[in-house]
Amino acid sequence: MLKRTPLFEAHQKLGGKLIEFGGWEMPVQYTSIMDEHQAVRTAAGLFDISHMGEVVVSGPQAETFLNQTLTNDVRELAAGRGQYTLMCNERGGVIDDLYIFRLMRTEFLLIINASRINQDVEWMTQRVASGPYASDVKVTNASDRFGAVAVQGPRVKEFINGCIVGYSAGPTEVDQASDLQKNELGLFNFNRMVIYVARTGYTGEDGFEVFAPLQIVAIWNKLLEVGRPFGLKPCGLGARDTLRTEMCYPLYGQELDEHATPIEAGLGFFVALDKGDFVGRTVLAEQKEKGVSKKCVAFKMTDKSAPPRPHYGIWSTGADAKHIGGVVSGTQSPSLGIGIGMGYVPPQFAKPGTAIDIEIRGKRAPAVVVQKPIYRKPTRG
């Protein structure tokens, strides 16, 4: 039986087409992926992300525990700030990628992937039990208590205060939600209930993510009401996927799994090798020094072709062309009008500008390795 978010009826009412994702019944689109994608790039889009997991890690040793469990350096986080980070196993393989916010000195909120909630919670709980932290760290899986929405796009800042009314008294103190800076989180009131609002997202656009224990349906409806005049549209997982692929943000299960490391995935920026020991550090430090055997690259199709898809083969070009890797994410880019994707190849093929072929139904179509992100916002002159 698939799980349903508190917004399930709202999706049905809006005509959302529902699919299975990570054990959840979620809308893939309401009107079309193209329309919803463009709404987010040019105006605003509203996503149900209630399937995501929320874990609270607290206690006097919470910071130490997390810094030994995650790749990025949580000591850099002042209260109210968040960062992207990864959780690795001893082999450096990725258990999950996540966002972590410091709520207070000894309390952190982790936003984790829906499909990885059980693995993450079990991994952290076991590490607490077997490590030196004893009763000084508490891991609480709050996933079932939270609903969540993401409201994303260049016009969101114009209407967010119409839904999230008033100030945040902490951990980031601001007079209004639109005063939050990127990666900052505040506690706001909505219908006299406390909700978390963070200036984060997964689309490459400005925007906010709202995490709320009870009021998520009311927040969804209010956002639709105040955002519609600004072009806000409800958006499904289809647009979420094309938006994040254009930005080369990884998706667990595609770019990331327990057999790929953050270094191989091109996420070395989020691995703080200098912070002291943490799970996976030995392997990651060695890879950073000696190099990797595969690298996650971004590519664009160079000719008109069918869009690349996950599991398609990647080939080198020329007379001695051989199979060099596989596509992990691929789609038609709604912003660019061409096929784009990411895939793993040996490092000698990872340089931007390298010609590669993508095998589509037995035929090879030309593509080129490009710098990440694939899509860059046109600069306004």
Place this chain on the structure above:
Amino acid sequence: MTNIPSDLKYAKSHEWVRVNGHTGVVGITDHAQHELTDVVFVELPAVGRQVKAGEACAVVESVKTASDIYSPVSGQIVEVNKAAVDNPALVNTEPYGGGWFYKIQLSNLAELNNLLSPESYKAQIGQ
């Protein structure tokens, strides 16, 4: 409400065929294009290819997925719609007109009896 023209025959897999003598024109239904949304690529069979009824012979790709198109009838491909290849959105905007896929020389007219009437197709898609 989806459009189901009364002069066509339909396959369960959402293709239509318009028969004129021994020649058929094949495309996908309004319901199918609506389900696919945003067609971004169309791959058509080679002219001259012999196909069997039920054989996958074309591919239509939306942003999200690639879907096989099954020939509703057997025969030889005699013409393909280059306009749909150049402008795949025609499949969405004119599924029964400018968005047709290919013309086929029917090898077995009796097969048409295996296809669905407009009423049966309508019932199948729950309209």
